[in-house]
Amino acid sequence: xxxxxxxxxxxxxxxxxxxxxxxxxxxxxxxxxxxxxxxxxxxxxxxxxxxxxxxxxxxxxxxxxxxxxxxxxxxxxxxxxxxxxxxxxxxxxxxxxxxxxxxxxxxxxxxxxxxxxxxxxxxxxxxxxxxxxxxxxxxxxxxxxxxxxxxxxxxxxxxxxxxxxxxxxxxxxxxxxxxxxxxxxxxxxxxxxxxxxxxxxxxxxxxxxxxxxxxxxxxxxxxxxxxxxxxxxxxxxxxxxxxxxxxxxxxxxxxxxxxxxxxxxxxxxxxxxxxxxxxxxxxxxxxxxxxxxxxxxxxxxxxxxxxxxxxxxxxxxxxxxxxxxxxxxxxxxxxxxxxxxxxxxxxxxxxxxxxx
Amino acid sequence: xxxxxxxxxxxxxxxxxxxxxxxxxxxxxxxxxxxxxxxxxxxxxxxxxxxxxxxxxxxxxxxxxxxxxxxxxxxxxxxxxxxxxxxxxxxxxxxxxxxxxxxxxxxxxxxxxxxxxxxxxxxxxxxxxxxxxxxxxxxxxxxxxxxxxxxxxxxxxxxxxxxxxxxxxxxxxxxxxxxxxxxxxxxxxxxxxxxxxxxxxxxxxxxxxxxxxxxxxxxxxxxxxxxxxxxxxxxxxxxxxxxxxxxxxxxxxxxxxxxxxxxxxxxxxxxxxxxxxxxxxxxxxxxxxxxxxxxxxxxxxxxxxxxxxxxxxxxxxxxxxxxxxxxxxxxxxxxxxxxxxxxxxxxxxxxxxxxx
Ligand SMILES: CC(C)[C@H](C(=O)O)[C@@H](O)C(=O)O
Ligand SMILES: CC(C)[C@H](C(=O)O)[C@@H](O)C(=O)O
Numbered sequence: 001x002x003x004x005x006x007x008x009x010x011x012x013x014x015x016x017x018x019x020x021x022x023x024x025x026x027x028x029x030x031x032x033x034x035x036x037x038x039x040x041x042x043x044x045x046x047x048x049x050x051x052x053x054x055x056x057x058x059x060x061x062x063x064x065x066x067x068x069x070x071x072x073x074x075x076x077x078x079x080x081x082x083x084x085x086x087x088x089x090x091x092x093x094x095x096x097x098x099x100x101x102x103x104x105x106x107x108x109x110x111x112x113x114x115x116x117x118x119x120x121x122x123x124x125x126x127x128x129x130x131x132x133x134x135x136x137x138x139x140x141x142x143x144x145x146x147x148x149x150x151x152x153x154x155x156x157x158x159x160x161x162x163x164x165x166x167x168x169x170x171x172x173x174x175x176x177x178x179x180x181x182x183x184x185x186x187x188x189x190x191x192x193x194x195x196x197x198x199x200x201x202x203x204x205x206x207x208x209x210x211x212x213x214x215x216x217x218x219x220x221x222x223x224x225x226x227x228x229x230x231x232x233x234x235x236x237x238x239x240x241x242x243x244x245x246x247x248x249x250x251x252x253x254x255x256x257x258x259x260x261x262x263x264x265x266x267x268x269x270x271x272x273x274x275x276x277x278x279x280x281x282x283x284x285x286x287x288x289x290x291x292x293x294x295x296x297x298x299x300x301x302x303x304x305x306x307x308x309x310x311x312x313x314x315x316x317x318x319x320x321x322x323x324x325x326x327x328x329x330x331x332x333x334x335x336x337x338x339x340x341x342x343x344x345x346x347x348x349x350x351x352x353x354x355x356x
Numbered sequence: 357x358x359x360x361x362x363x364x365x366x367x368x369x370x371x372x373x374x375x376x377x378x379x380x381x382x383x384x385x386x387x388x389x390x391x392x393x394x395x396x397x398x399x400x401x402x403x404x405x406x407x408x409x410x411x412x413x414x415x416x417x418x419x420x421x422x423x424x425x426x427x428x429x430x431x432x433x434x435x436x437x438x439x440x441x442x443x444x445x446x447x448x449x450x451x452x453x454x455x456x457x458x459x460x461x462x463x464x465x466x467x468x469x470x471x472x473x474x475x476x477x478x479x480x481x482x483x484x485x486x487x488x489x490x491x492x493x494x495x496x497x498x499x500x501x502x503x504x505x506x507x508x509x510x511x512x513x514x515x516x517x518x519x520x521x522x523x524x525x526x527x528x529x530x531x532x533x534x535x536x537x538x539x540x541x542x543x544x545x546x547x548x549x550x551x552x553x554x555x556x557x558x559x560x561x562x563x564x565x566x567x568x569x570x571x572x573x574x575x576x577x578x579x580x581x582x583x584x585x586x587x588x589x590x591x592x593x594x595x596x597x598x599x600x601x602x603x604x605x606x607x608x609x610x611x612x613x614x615x616x617x618x619x620x621x622x623x624x625x626x627x628x629x630x631x632x633x634x635x636x637x638x639x640x641x642x643x644x645x646x647x648x649x650x651x652x653x654x655x656x657x658x659x660x661x662x663x664x665x666x667x668x669x670x671x672x673x674x675x676x677x678x679x680x681x682x683x684x685x686x687x688x689x690x691x692x693x694x695x696x697x698x699x700x701x702x703x704x705x706x707x708x709x710x711x712x
Contacts, residue, residue, distance in 0.1 A: 089549045119480045119586050140517060146552045155521035157556040161496065165511035191600070193445045196502045200513040226608035230475050230586065244547075248604055252582035 002035045003309055006066035006273070008059065011045040011088060012282025013292035014072025020294030020349040021070055021301040024321075027353050028305065028314050039066065043095065044074030044088035044282075054091030060098050068308040069099075069275040070301060073282035096136050101267035101275055102167070103174050104134040106250045108233075110257050113326040116337045117258030120230070125257060130236035131182070132253055133175040134246025136267055138167045139197075141243050161197050163242065168204040174268070175240035176212040182237055185216045189225045189241035189249065201242065222249070229253055254279050261293035261334045264300035266307055274308050276300040290344045293332040295322055298352055321355035358391045359665055362422035362629070364415065367401040367444060368638025369648035370428025376650030376705040377426055377657040380677075383709050384661065384670050395422065399451065400430030400444035400638075410447030416454050424664040425455075425631040426657060429638035452492050457623035457631055458523070459530050460490040460602065464589075464609045464619065469682040472693045473614030476586070481613060486592035487538070488609055489531040490602025492623055494523045495553075497599050517553050519598065524560040530624070531596035532568040538593055541572045545581045545597035545605065557598065578605070585609055610635050617649035617690040620656035622663055630664050632656040646700045649688035651678055654708055677711035 007022060009015040022038055029036045041059035048054050063069050075088040084090065095101065109129040110118075118125045143160030150156060172188065179186045188205040190198035202219055209217040220228065222245045228235065229249065233256055241249060254263055263279040278296030286292055299322060306315035329340060330351050336342040343351065363378060365371040378394055385392040397415035404410050419425050431444040440446065451457070465485040466474075474481045499516030506512060528544065535542045544561040546554035558575055565573040576584065578601045584591065585605065589612055597605060610619050619635040634652030642648055655678060662671035685696065686707050692698040699707065 084555070087549065093550070119476055121475060121477060124475045141550055143514070148552065148556065151518075151520055155556075157519055157521070157553045158499070159517040159551045159553045161515040161517065162507075163513055164507055165513070191603075193443065194449070194497055195515045196504065197513045197515045199440070200504065200511075223603050223607035226582070226604045227611045230608065230611050245604075247547075247579050248582045248601075251579035252586065252608065255583045255586050 001309065002037075003067045004037050004039065004065070005304075006041055006063045006069045007038050008041050008043045008069065009046070009072040010043050010074040010282060011076045012073055012284045012287040014044075014074065014282055016287075016290065016292050016345050017278060017294045017297035018070060018072035020345065021297040023349055024298050024318060024352055024356065025301050027356050028318060031317070031356065032311070032314050043071070043091045045076050045079045047091060048079060048082070048086060048088065052086075054086065054088050055094045055098075060095070063095070063099055063273060066273050068273050068304045070297075070304065071275055071277035072297065073278065073280065075282050076284040078284075093141065095275070096267065097142065099272055099275070100137065100270040102135065102137045102270050103171050103268040104136045104246065104250070105178070105266045105268065106132045106134070106254065106263065106279060108132065108253045108257060108263065111259050111262060111326065114257070114259045114262070114335055117335055118256065119258060120256055124231075125233065128233045128257060130233070131178060131238050132246060132250045133171065133178065133238060133240040134250055135167065135171045135242045137243075138163045139243035161195070163197055163200070165200060165204055168201050169208060170270070172205050172208045172240055175238050176208055176215050179215045179238040180212060184214055185218065185237035187218050187220050187225070187236055187239045189220050189222050189239060189245055191222050191245075192219070193221060197242070225249055226252060229256065259335060261332065262295050262299065264296050264303050266300070266303050268307070274304075276304040290346055291333050291342075292345050293334050294345050294349050295332070295352075298322060298349075317356060321352050324355045325351045357665065358393075359423045360393050360395065360421070361660075362397055362419045362425045363394050364397050364399045364425065365402070365428040366399050366430040366638065367432045368429055368640045368643040370400075370430065370638055372644075372646065372648050372701050373634060373650045373653035374426055374428035376701065377653040379705055380654050380674060380708060380712065381657050383712050384674060387673070387712065388667070388670050390667075399427070399447045401432050401435045403447060404435060404438070404442060404444065408442075410442065410444050411450040411454075416451070419451070419455055419629060422629050424629050424660045426653075426660065427631055427633035428653065429634065429636065431638050432640040434640075449497065451631070452623065453498065455628055455631070456493065456626040458491065458493045458626050459527050459624040460492045460606070461487055461534070461622045461624065462490070462606045462610070462619065462635060463487045464613060466613050467615050467618060467682065470613070470615045470618070470691055473691055474612065475614060476612055480587075481589065484589045484613060486589070487534060487594055488602060488606045489527060489534065489594060489596040490606055491523065491527045491598045493599075494519045495599035517551070517600075519553055519556070521556060521560055524557050525564060526626070528561050528564045528596055531594050532564055532571050535571045535594040536568060540570055541574065541593035543574050543576050543581070543592055543595045545576050545578050545595060545601055547578050547601075548575070549577060553598070581605055582608060585612065615691060617688065618651050618655065620652050620659050622656070622659050624663070630660075632660040646702055647689050647698075648701050649690050650701050650705050651688070651708075654678060654705075673712060677708050680711045681707045
């Protein structure tokens with residue numbers, strides 16, 4: 001099969017880790033006789049430096065003409081003093097909105113070879129395997145007004161949590177679709193005891209659930225979910241929630257297993273190419289030093305093979321290669337225990353390629 | 357000293373645990389020669405059953421005429437199907453607003469005698485000692501509009517995150533005051549890379565910080581804070597944040613040490629009596645069974661002695677009593693390890709009284 005992949009390395013370690021994923025995709029193409037072409041675009045701080053914009057129009061055009069998008073990471077202290085609309089993160093928010101990337105999927109699973117790295121006790125974290133489905137284009141992130149204002153003669157400020165019911169329905173539906181391929185349980189997280197938006201969310205979840213009689217729906221308040229993720233993360237299969245709650249809970253969840261450098265994510269589009277990226281950030285402190293862990297980005301590429309290209313056996317081949325490398329004891333510095341020597345980024349990429 | 361305390365037992369185990377705290381306060385009064393009077397009021401489900409309202413006017417009047425308020429717990433499945441304005445939790449939101457309880461303080465500290473109960477590895481949780489200061493009367497919880505609406509002919513919904521700058525200033529100031537009595541570090545949590553309200557929050561924090569040259573101010577994004585609480589909770593001294601972020605993060609923090617049944621909280625009023633309550637809920641499943649852990653409520657009473665009555669040595673006496681009971685190996689069922697016999701609620705209260 002022929003596929004065109006837009007590669008947006010971004011900032012910091014983004015270049016190194018995206019480069020690794022491209023190498024692995026090339027190896028997959030060779031082994032499975034596909035033809036992947038890669039075109040590069042700018043986003044984030046790198047784009048600001050080059051064009052004055054965190055997401056130039058050419059990048060959007062490139063993405064729209066591609067079959068899938070691979071993103072490295074975005075942001076860094078260099079651009080922290082920029083006005084808001086010229087900050088690297090704006091590039092992320094804009095690409096989500098412009099490409100209709102409505103659903104962010106983050107699988108959280110336990111790597112038995114990395115159990116030492118978890119802050120949680122072994123008996124709590126063992127066999128954890130769930131996925132967080134976060135709404136990505138609505139809610140507080142995009143609602144208007146979002147501005148300074150005057151109230152009774154004094155300074156005040158307002159942000160707006162706005163959702164159309166349809167935006168809720170489509171993401172909840174996706175979570176039921178995913179659950180029906182898994183353990184058949186959806187945990188819908190809201191704050192229905194306080195927010196009107198959460199009450200509509202809960203009603204919508206109930207409506208969607210009617211069409212999936214074999215999937216169990218459970219509601220959980222967001223504050224309780226923040227506790228349950230730590231107390232008993234094994235209870236979850238698919239967790240679905242709105243944008244801001246999803247931001248907080250998915251980051252909380254990402255540190256449970258202790259292998260942040262291993263976690264991939266997919267942002268699914270309503271109608272166009274989807275985007276794949278590691279969960280970790282741009283880690284400016286270690287950028288360019290050839291020590292970043294490329295595995296999260298490589299696993300994001302596997303996710304792309306599966307979800308965007310329907311290449312299940314190719315995806316599995318990459319995942320198996322990563323696991324076998326870990327099982328052989330190879331580690332980058334972020335996941336190396338006290339007694340393990342660590343590989344450079346390039347060495348790790350080479351090991352995965354060899355295992356493939 | 358003479359002091360009048362409003363006692364609002366509420367629902368579920370609320371009665372049992374509030375009763376325990378009253379017994380201890382009575383013992384304190386006797387030992388230190390104070391005169392405490394207790395008057396009882398209704399809130400939550402109990403109030404709905406008795407008066408049709410989750411927070412009747414008489415309760416508000418009672419609270420306003422008291423020097424401090426002791427709350428048990430509120431809510432239960434019995435009232436889950438009530439319309440929103442008649443739900444027990446509405447009583448909580450209303451009492452916060454009516455009494456100007458603008459600041460919720462939640463100290464999180466490690467009980468060395470309970471280390472087994474923590475889901476986190478010992479080396480991460482050891483010596484943790486911080487306090488979360490949550491804004492309690494603004495933000496998404498109270499902003500208008502909060503309603504269903506129609507957008508482009510279709511169902512939609514809106515909630516509003518509204519703050520006056522002054523509301524931000526007073527809570528941030530309080531957190532600096534608290535930090536100057538502690539380790540002199542404030543971590544201000546926001547989402548300034550997305551929300552306008554967070555940008556005003558951050559500016560306000562910077563302004564307040566100028567008046568506290570000996571306190572260090574650090575900003576942290578809420579998603580990162582959700583990670584840091586698990587990865588390295590020892591880094592925190594005073595964490596201050598707005599209402600919704602505070603709801604999520606303080607519940608997350610409350611399970612780190614594994615001793616939810618031990619954690620107390622204070623809700624400080626701008627201009628009237630403050631309210632003290634355990635962090636745990638009404639636990640309807642164990643209500644009336646004489647097994648609930650009364651220690652969080654007893655520690656909340658100690659907090660009241662300190663903050664509302666300025667009775668430092670009395671507060672310390674209660675805290676010491678609780679610690680010595682734990683050190684002697686006494687446990688209620690929620691914190692009992694595998695090999696420990698557990699005490700009933702009443703037995704635990706009696707032990708604390710004896711230790712006092
Ligand atoms: C950078 C920021 C705007 C972004 C978000 O909050 O969505 C990030 O935290 C994420 O989760 O992808
Ligand atoms: C019951 C609910 C309204 C309340 C809140 O969200 O504030 C509770 O979760 C709390 O934290 O006290």
